[in-house]
Amino acid sequence: MVYRTAVFDLDGTLVDSLQDLADTANEMLAACGYPQHPVAAYRYFVGDGMATLIRRIVPPSLPETESARCLADFTQTYAARWQRNSCPYPGIHAMLSGLQNAGLKLAVLSNKPHEFTREFIRFFFPAQQFDAVFGQRPGIEKKPSPAGALEIAALLNVEPAECLYVGDTAVDMETGRSAGMFTIGVLWGFRDRRELQEHHADLIVSDPMEIVEHALACR
Structure with missing residues (x-):
């Protein structure tokens, strides 16, 4: 198979954003008087969008209205x-240039909000x-739904089987497989080999x- 497109997750795959996500979340929790979490714990809290992140880190009995306020505070900070x-x-950077060359x-x-992703x-x-950059958008199911990945393939006029899907979590592997893409899991991100x-x-x-080497070997 000759691959024509590489689709990347963002956080934990292209960018190490864990410290800023954890610091922002813990700052919000402290301001609200809720328990904070170790930075390492955020490796498993993030990845499914900001609303899900907030639900995972606030007390489980918190009313929905209070969770919504926490989300707004987190987003602003x-x-x-x-x-x-x-x-x-x-x-x-070298990997992206190698693939493009x-x-x-x-x-x-990404499951990060669309404007944050683009920024x-x-x-x-x-x-x-980049030929397409999409975060979480209204009306499009977030990962692990394949909707966004299939939208990218259609937009770029490639077959899903001609795409590499690169990510660091179970959600990414499920997304790529559901879309019919070749999935590549990276070990420098938030999760481990076992997942x-x-x-x-x-x-x-x-x-x-290694991603570039794989793409070149399949040409």
């Missing part, structure tokens, strides 16, 4: 601090051309350039 510690993982189109699909890409990859194996990643890599 995160908008002012998301770039304090976040940065692309080592080797990501090999003729692949590049896309991003991240503009800020961290100003010189990199990627249990959710049937087609390939697991520990270095970004």
Whole structure:
């Protein structure tokens, strides 16, 4: 199979954003008088959108109206601090350039809100051309629904089987497999090899350039 497109998750795949997410969440929890969580715990809290993140970190008996207020506070604070510690993982820029030089189109699909996703890409990859960048949007089911991934394939005029889907979590592997794409799990992100194996990643890599090598080997 010749691959024509690579679709990437954002947080934990292209960008290490864990510290800023955890700091923002814990700041919000402290301000509300709720217990905070260790930074490492956020590896399993994030990945399913901000609303789900808030539900996971606040007390379980919290009324829905209070959870909504916490989400609003989190979003406002995160908008002012998301770039304090976040940065692309080592080797990501070279990997993206390598794929593009090999003729692949590049896309991003995240459960982060759409505007945050686009802002991240503009800020961290100003010189990199992406052919599609989508975050969570109203009316489009979030991952692990394949809806966004299939939308990208249609937009870029490629078959799902011609796409690599690259991510760091079970949600990403489920998304790519449901869309009929070749799934690549990365070990530098938020989750571990066992999770990627249990959710049937087609390939697991520990270095970004392995993705380029795989794409070139299939040409």
